[in-house]
Structures are given as C-alpha cells and as structure tokens.
Amino acid sequence: MAGPLAHLKVLDLSRILAGPWASQVFADFGAEVIKVERPERGDDTRHWGPPYLKDAQGADTADAAYYLSANRGKKSVTVDITTDEGQHLLKELAAQCDILLENYKVGGLKKYGLDYDSIKAINPGIIYCSITGFGQTGPYKNRAGYDAMIQGMGGLMSITGVPEGQPGAGPQKVGVAVADLMTGMYAVSAVLAALIHRQQTGEGQHIDLALLDTQVAWLANQAQNYLTSGKPPVRQGTGHPNIVPYQAVPSSDGYFMLAVGNDEQFKRFCHIAGIEQLADNPAYATNAARVQAREQLVPLIEEATRQRQSAWWLEKLSDAHVPCGPINTLDQVFADPQVQARGMVLEQDHPTAGKVKTVRNPVIFSETQLDYEQAPPVLGQHTAEVLRELLGKSDEEISALQGRGVV
Numbered sequence: 001m002a003g004p005l006a007h008l009k010v011l012d013l014s015r016i017l018a019g020p021w022a023s024q025v026f027a028d029f030g031a032e033v034i035k036v037e038r039p040e041r042g043d044d045t046r047h048w049g050p051p052y053l054k055d056a057q058g059a060d061t062a063d064a065a066y067y068l069s070a071n072r073g074k075k076s077v078t079v080d081i082t083t084d085e086g087q088h089l090l091k092e093l094a095a096q097c098d099i100l101l102e103n104y105k106v107g108g109l110k111k112y113g114l115d116y117d118s119i120k121a122i123n124p125g126i127i128y129c130s131i132t133g134f135g136q137t138g139p140y141k142n143r144a145g146y147d148a149m150i151q152g153m154g155g156l157m158s159i160t161g162v163p164e165g166q167p168g169a170g171p172q173k174v175g176v177a178v179a180d181l182m183t184g185m186y187a188v189s190a191v192l193a194a195l196i197h198r199q200q201t202g203e204g205q206h207i208d209l210a211l212l213d214t215q216v217a218w219l220a221n222q223a224q225n226y227l228t229s230g231k232p233p234v235r236q237g238t239g240h241p242n243i244v245p246y247q248a249v250p251s252s253d254g255y256f257m258l259a260v261g262n263d264e265q266f267k268r269f270c271h272i273a274g275i276e277q278l279a280d281n282p283a284y285a286t287n288a289a290r291v292q293a294r295e296q297l298v299p300l301i302e303e304a305t306r307q308r309q310s311a312w313w314l315e316k317l318s319d320a321h322v323p324c325g326p327i328n329t330l331d332q333v334f335a336d337p338q339v340q341a342r343g344m345v346l347e348q349d350h351p352t353a354g355k356v357k358t359v360r361n362p363v364i365f366s367e368t369q370l371d372y373e374q375a376p377p378v379l380g381q382h383t384a385e386v387l388r389e390l391l392g393k394s395d396e397e398i399s400a401l402q403g404r405g406v407v
C-alpha cells in the first residue's frame with residue numbers, strides 16, 4: 001500500500017462519525033484499517049438516509065451517503081462482540097494492531113474484556129484512543145453525547161446565527177457535524193503524537209478525547225475574546241467579531257462574501273465601490289475603529305454593494321487583491337474550476353454500485369503518493385480475508401464462525 005502510514009494497522013471499533021472520520025484519515029494515509037461492525041446491521045450511519053448509494057440498475061443499496069462520507073479505504077469485518085468467540089477474535093486482532101479506536105460509553109467495553117487495561121495486557125505498545133461525549137472523568141462522563149447537543153453545550157450555537165433584534169434571530173447549528181469532525185481530527189494528531197512517543201520510549205498509551213472538550217477548545221479566538229474581556233461573544237450572523245467588513249454583503253442579484261483583512265484592503269474596496277470618503281474618515285480608517293462603528297458602517301457598505309451584480313464585484317475586487325468570494329451551493333462548489341483542478345472528487349470501484357464518488361483527503365504529500373484504491377466497503381466485505389490473512393483462520397474455521405453467528 002502507498003502512503004506514509006502504510007506500516008500501521010488500526011483496529012476501528014468506532015461508529016457514527018468522530019471515530020470513523022479519524023480512521024478514514026488513517027486509511028487515506030495508507031494505514032490498514034479494520035472496521036469492526038455488528039453482523040447484519042453494521043454501523044448505524046449505513047441506514048442514515050436517504051440518499052442511498054445506487055446500484056448499477058439505479059436501485060438503492062444498503063448504504064447511505066452519510067456512511068460513504070467517513071469510511072473510504074477501510075476493511076469491513078463483522079464480529080459479534082457480545083460472544084466469547086467474538087471477543088477472542090478482537091483480542092487476536094488487537095494483538096497485531098498499532099492503534100485501537102473506540103467510541104463506546106465510558107466503561108462499555110470493560111464487560112467484553114476489550115477496555116484499555118485488558119488490551120494493554122495483550123499488546124503493551126497499543127495506542128488506544130477513546131472518544132466519548134464528555135470524557136472518561138467528570139460529572140457528565142456517563143452521559144451520551146451527540147454533535148448537535150455538543151454544539152449547544154459547548155457555546156458554538158450562541159455565536160452562530162442571526163443577531164438579536166434582526167428577522168430570523170436565534171441560535172443556529174452549523175450545517176455539518178463539526179464537533180464530531182474536529183474531534184476526529186484531534187484524534188488523528190493525538191494518535192500520531194503517541195506513536196512518536198512510542199518510537200522513543202516503547203510505551204503505548206490511552207488517549208481520552210471528549211466531544212465537549214474539543215468543542216470548547218476550538219472556539220479559538222471567540223473563547224479568547226471572552227477570557228480576555230469577560231464579555232460573552234454574541235451572534236454576528238456572517239460577520240466577524242474582530243474584523244469589519246468581513247461578512248456576506250448584498251449585491252443587485254444576491255450576496256457575496258467580503259473579507260477585508262486590513263486597512264489597505266479597505267481603502268481599495270472603498271475606491272472600487274466609489275465610497276472613498278469612508279476610507280478617509282477617521283471613524284472608519286482603522287480596523288479597530290471599524291469594529292466599534294460596525295452598526296453605522298455596514299449599512300453604508302451594503303448600500304454601495306447593492307448597486308452592482310455579484311460577478312462584477314468578484315471580478316473587480318479580486319483584480320484589486322481585496323479578498324472576496326461567491327457563496328456557492330454544493331453543485332457550484334463541485335463545478336468550480338479550482339475544485340476540479342485540484343481533483344477533489346474521487347471515483348472508485350464499488351462491488352455493488354460499480355462506481356462511487358467521494359471527496360478526497362485535502363492533504364497532498366510530495367513524496368508519499370496516496371492511492372485511494374479501496375471504496376467504502378459493503379458490510380462484512382473483508383471478514384473472511386482478514387480472518388484468513390491476519391489470524392490464519394482456515395476456510396473451515398471461518399465457515400464455522402459464520403454458522404454460529406460470531407462473524
């Protein structure tokens with residue numbers, strides 16, 4: 001296999017999104033990822049549709065688009081972990097893996113002998129990453145945690161949405177499960193750091209990741225704004241709490257995003273917009289002044305931008321190196337020549353659909369080519385292969401396990 005992590009094996013006991021997002025990154029980077037699923041049903045997200053993947057005849061397959069988004073490059077193995085034989089199989093697999101990812105409730109795997117201490121006894125060098133809603137400690141540790149509630153609890157919804165006093169005001173959830181996705185990305189970096197530690201010391205370790213911790217951590221400048229000022233930030237719509245003008249503005253035929261990052265850019269914008277007097281006005285000349293005068297300045301800018309179409313603004317401002325961009329729908333995103341030139345859409349062979357499209361990993365390595373050969377697997381696609389090649393099971397043994405419902 002290609003990729004910088006081709007020497008690694010990952011046992012993936014996670015479901016839904018945060019864990020599978022992390023393991024998909026490992027798979028993209030070349031690691032062998034063994035996705036363990038429940039026999040017959042599999043990962044819940046296989047059923048989170050419509051839309052579902054279509055087969056060659058145009059009929060729905062068993063796999064929802066949601067599942068496809070987070071499971072490229074993996075090997076699907078079905079194991080009933082509630083059985084003694086299933087637990088034994090997973091322990092055998094864990095003994096050969098570098099990394100184990102799981103997102104069961106706190107203590108949920110202990111009764112199966114698959115908790116960190118049990119796996120560490122088998123494989124002392126294992127990097128065991130647990131992802132939960134609230135972490136392994138604290139008063140909420142036994143609560144279930146899902147992305148939408150974490151966006152609310154973690155403060156993101158309080159700074160997302162239409163400002164108070166405007167039509168449609170109220171908190172908004174982000175359009176994708178960002179708490180899950182960011183937790184998955186933190187998991188990747190944490191596991192890689194733990195692998196470096198293992199190279200230096202020979203020691204494996206347990207990683208404790210919580211969705212709520214992650215959501216609080218990546219509030220970034222908004223969290224620091226509060227910690228510095230003592231004032232909770234409020235919803236700004238598409239606006240920025242620390243930069244003005246930096247928001248969606250109206251044109252004569254829609255909206256576009258204006259992202260002025262410094263005073264020189266503001267002067268160039270005002271020149272193109274025919275409102276040079278604003279750039280010369282001390283009340284608006286600096287970003288700090290513009291932030292203070294946001295309520296007075298933004299309506300003046302919007303009055304100017306409404307005079308022309310979005311395409312005119314995007315052309316003129318881009319030529320003047322004033323940051324701006326369209327507000328694209330997803331069909332426009334994937335039709336964009338830059339997105340197409342970067343090859344962001346993959347087309348892979350699929351056992352039931354013929355072909356399946358997914359969005360490639362955004363990382364491009366200069367020396368380690370990523371191959372993306374394996375499409376998101378159908379349920380149990382690799383069970384026999386993994387049991388045969390990694391555990392040395394014979395065809396007769398595999399058939400017997402299947403007959404007993406273990407795999």
